[in-house]
Amino acid sequence: AQSVAQPEDQVNVAEGNPLTVKCTYSVSGNPYLFWYVQYPNRGLQFLLKYITGDNLVKGSYGFEAEFNKSQTSFHLKKPSALVSDSALYFCAARNSGNTPLVFGKGTRLSVIA
Amino acid sequence: NAGVTQTPKFQVLKTGQSMTLQCAQDMNHNSMYWYRQDPGMGLRLIYYSASEGTTDKGEVPNGYNVSRLNKREFSLRLESAAPSQTSVYFCASGGTLYEQYFGPGTRLTVT
Numbered sequence: 302a303q304s305v306a307q308p309e310d311q312v313n314v315a316e317g318n319p320l321t322v323k324c325t326y327s328v329s330g331n332p333y334l335f336w337y338v339q340y341p342n343r344g345l346q347f348l349l350k351y352i353t354g355d356n357l358v359k360g361s362y363g364f365e366a367e368f369n370k371s372q373t374s375f376h377l378k379k380p381s382a383l384v385s386d387s388a389l390y391f392c393a394a395r396n397s398g399n400t401p402l403v404f405g406k407g408t409r410l411s412v413i414a
Numbered sequence: 415n416a417g418v419t420q421t422p423k424f425q426v427l428k429t430g431q432s433m434t435l436q437c438a439q440d441m442n443h444n445s446m447y448w449y450r451q452d453p454g455m456g457l458r459l460i461y462y463s464a465s466e467g468t469t470d471k472g473e474v475p476n477g478y479n480v481s482r483l484n485k486r487e488f489s490l491r492l493e494s495a496a497p498s499q500t501s502v503y504f505c506a507s508g509g510t511l512y513e514q515y516f517g518p519g520t521r522l523t524v525t
Binding site: 310333335337342343344345346347350352391395399401402403404405406407 | 418445447449454455456457458459462464472504506508512513514515516517518519
């Protein structure tokens with residue numbers, strides 16, 4: 302069975318500092334990996350994805366993520382955090398078949414001014 | 415393009431009542447999904463439809479039924495609501511670019 306783990310319920314970072322939100326996955330075959338962000342009382346917004354190719358993928362709002370096959374990880378990063386980045390972040394995965402996404406439990410990011 | 419729309423936005427039900435949550439997408443996607451979001455549990459898949467005319471159970475299907483009415487619409491029905499079904503429900507659709515697009519959600523309370 303496919304699964305996604307986000308080991309941190311909460312990440313706190315000072316504005317202007319780099320941020321990392323961690324994600325590991327277990328997927329049979331080649332993984333398709335995604336990050337979504339959820340602001341209060343809103344739906345999930347797509348940030349970025351890894352399907353194939355370069356291990357470092359860039360997405361919306363200055364976010365990027367690094368695919369590491371040996372560590373089965375797909376950590377979300379941003380060089381300089383903004384207060385407006387404070388939100389709930391979800392990592393998701395699926396295999397290359399037509400299967401639904403499996404989501405992690407989410408990590409709440411708090412950026413402090 | 416409205417994307418994925420859901421109705422209603424909020425609903426309060428008494429135990430045992432029934433209701434249908436509506437979802438529509440205008441992106442011509444083949445796949446549609448229903449998730450529920452509970453604190454500390456992330457998003458859990460209830461049912462999905464890989465294409466018009468097909469539906470499959472997800473992780474937590476008990477107490478729910480779905481109908482893929484046509485390519486655009488995918489409804490979720492609670493036949494006899496229970497307090498354990500208090501949650502936020504999200505509909506999503508997915509196309510050939512692999513990612514899913516989400517609606518704004520329905521906040522359901524069952525008393």
